[in-house]
Amino acid sequence: MTVAIAPSEAAEPAEADAAPLAPAADAPAAADAHEDAATHADARELVARDARDFGAYARTGAWTFGLKVARSVRPGGQAAEGTPKVSAKEFAELAGCSAERVMRYYRAWDKAADDGLVPHFEALAPGRDVELPDADIWLTYYVPRSSATSARGTAITAAAEAEGIRPTKALEVAENPTALRAAILADPSTAQAARHALLDRLKEDPALQTELARDIARTDELKKAVAGETRAADRIEYVRKVAEDGQIRTPAGQTLDAPAALRAEAERHLSLIDELEDSEEAGEWAAEAYGTVKNLVVETVEADPELRVQERRTKFYSSLQKATKVFEELTLDDAVDFDDIYEDDMVQRLEELQQAITTCITALRKASPAGS
Template sequence: MTLAIPAPEVPAQTAETSAGADAVPETIARDAREFGAYARTGGWTFALKVARSVRPGGQGADESDKVSAKRFAELAGCSPERVMRFYKAWDVAADDGLVPQFEALQPGVDVELPEADVWLSYYSSRSSATSVRGTAITAAAEAEGIRPTKALEVAENPTALRAAILADPGTAQAARSALLDRLEEDEELRGVLARDVAAREELKKAVASETKVSDRIEFVRQVAEGGQVKTPAGQVIEAPAELRQEAERHLSLLDELDEGEEAGEWAAEAYGTVKTLIQETVEADPELRVAERRTKFYSSITKATKVFEELTFDDAGEFYEDDMVKRLEELQGALSACIEALRKAAG
């Protein structure tokens, strides 16, 4: 079976062998015709040869003059997998209405082919493209507006990807963004990454530092946007207009920082300023000042009560020391004085 690339007719003088300035050997003219056909139709030329010669799935040898993909590959001197990649590319294009269905094709009969630049949208020269993993990579590449072959090549060369990430900040940034996007839906990867961070002391410190910065920025944002603030003792009060305006000013400065710019110093300044203004707000209002002291006092009593409620003395004999009793007696004296002061205050 001879696999010749179909080509349009060319002027007769192209193949002239007689003497003359334009005369060229027929072998060169044939190569030129075939090159012209390929330049216009690209891989579609070869896909057509497969599509019109290979039996569609489900057809038996007695139902068609066409051959199996395996037999076609033997005749072509290539692998059946390569033949099937061309076959599948044609199949998808046929479903899109770009080329005729297999049943409409006859061996040796040419049909009009799409432009060459459309070919790569349907064909991948990589066998990984047909796997579940390859299909996912292809879909993601198309969503990003790049050729699937580029993404598949990267996926098949993780060492090259690692080298690019280590050497190039831009590639590292792209990898970071991709990982963050993937973390949203990949629970297993989130767990692995969390364990990796926990196992590295320098990363744990970095995460703690960034968490502190984020918490401070969120505190300022709540004041600016929520309109309520929490005092040092834990009271929730309405933020005065001046306090909200100052919080909004600092928040706007933080929001204007470029991506990747260090926000720690700005966040610390904003947080410190807002906390100071909250304290000044409390001190400037006599009722708030008293309520703040009352809230703080109750908080201290609650904490102390909880501590004593958790104490057990079933095995006191094993850890008893005279100093323990002495310090508790001193505490008892302080509690008695505190109770007496409160009773006097009550009249």
Template sequence: MTIAFTPSETAPADAAPGDTASAGAAGAAHVPAMAQEPEFWEPSAPEPREEPGAPAERHEQQGADAPSGDGDGDSDSDDLGQEHDPVVVRDALDFGVYARTGGWTFALKVARSVRPGGQAAEGTARTKVSAKAFARLAGCSPERVMRYYKAWDMAADDGLVPQFEVLVPGADIELPEADVWLSYYTSRNGASSVRGQAITAAAEAEGIRPTKALEVAENPTALRAAILADPGTAEAARGALLDRMKEDPALQTEMARAIARTDDLKKAVASEAKAADRIGYVRQIVENGQIKTPAGQTVEAPAELRAEAERHLSLLDELDDSEEAGEWAGEAYDTVKGLVAKAVEEDPALRVQERRTKFYNSLQKATKVFEELTLDEVMEEDIYEADMLQRLEALQEAIGTCISALRKATTTS
């Protein structure tokens, strides 16, 4: 689509050749061709062509700013010595302005011409139009116009550009650099919502442009496709989900439920949990310098055992998150546990204490089980069977034998 500008925004039709350069440069400071959103501006009547000599004079006046070369083999001196079509020159100037100012160029057009609602105001503001009327003239939506309006408003609050009240239709000002524009403008309606604001804040915290994050959020199907197809994207998604679950109990519950209902995932979680417990067992020995015996005692770890645990833990840390980590965790656990059992057997005092602790543990379990028997139900209901009495009699005999052995051991010692 061809973009043309009205004479009021470019050099006057009757300007002298020598004045064309300055007039064109001033007009180009705020009237470049639409680069990002071609449907934004209403095409107007073509500008009257300039005198043949004007473009050459304009290039001579801008010689200090001329590029050093574009790498296509043509020299700058050849270009400057030629007479170019005025339309080409104007497009080049417009392109240069837009390259320097970006969206600020079009935001200025909105800021100086639009008054939301079209309310009457003092002075020249009466000539401004509503965003709806401006959009109708431009051939775009009022929402798009308001996004430019809001971007200018935020920049004005920061003191980067003038407030709307001091701008009048056709006014020219010095515009900020193009790179700053993206800090104020978003092309998406969702950015103004609570959800959009949260996404914007998270994107800024990660050091990326909010528009990128908003685009992903608005197209979850594309995100799903990228996760399914690309391991790198899947890894980034996994890390993000884990970080979010730390502060989102509802998501934790949903993920746990999804895993529990999927057999393969449930087995994988159980396997990883087992490996994590084994690594934790080895790590505790290294960090605390203590071992836990099979009977549950906690004692100081021998130097040899601790050194072996350190060796295995170092290897496990190197294999962290690898497929071999689970296998090496099992080997480390079995090795260290075997050394613990050996240490217990080689220490007479520890061996005796271990057996005593084991006996007490068994006695406590048996006592608890027997206490849980509800004898009242046996007496009140017809649940008695001969086998029950036989088992209790056998238990009584075993207990009697144990008591006799303990008394004999006590008398001997």
């Protein structure tokens, strides 16, 4: 019996053991599904972490990296013993960048700490998080180029701050003059900004004044333009003097009080010129205003008999003074040997001049009260 039962008893455990083997055939698929779910969850966590990091950077910008430097790099002069922090050089080696770049972040944090925006280095430990300022403030403290520490860079930084712009922009332009040239050549507004800047600099830079004047003198187009603008400026100044000072200058050189009507006309023309845009040419307006006022001056002189006589007297005396001065400058100091310089025309001209002077003297003597 025992022998007979044995197989039957042996068969039961075999069946019992066989029962759980049926689902065992799907065990690898279940394991893969579980692993896929775990992998998906890990990936989601990685995505979430990236999103959190992105959000932190969007809010704080480069302050995020400044914090990493500030809490991991020990201040200069501090011994390595007793602190888990490392030197800027070692941190740069671990980061795969230059120590100079690390130090730029270090100095930015240091400046911000002095202003009370962030904790000082001594209050930070590796891994510690702190509240960070807004991203926009970072560029107030961070100088991305080593050139900013030079005398030239310092001057550019100061000028940029005075203009209310970020020093980094000005430094970038200064380090790439070819790009600046391209922008000036291609863009009228950039050229205008450059022109205004040069004019401001000319006031305090005698060397630049000389160089620019030399460039103008050597360029025919610029010489003509300068002459035209100078003429226009002189004409406008003439009209302005009449309008604002109430004085006119006659063709003979007399300075007189301007009649009310003439002054009003000068003021009208001047207001039209003052209303011109910077881009508008003032040459034609200046010529018209000058011509109008000059004609009115002539009419004013001709309308007054006494003034007309005074104008003729002034004109004659002015011509006499000029002639006298020219003749006084005519010397024979260099004419040691007359044979070298003699020309028949010289004697003829002097004789004609002598005759003209004699005629003039005779006429003046007849016109004088004593002569009559």
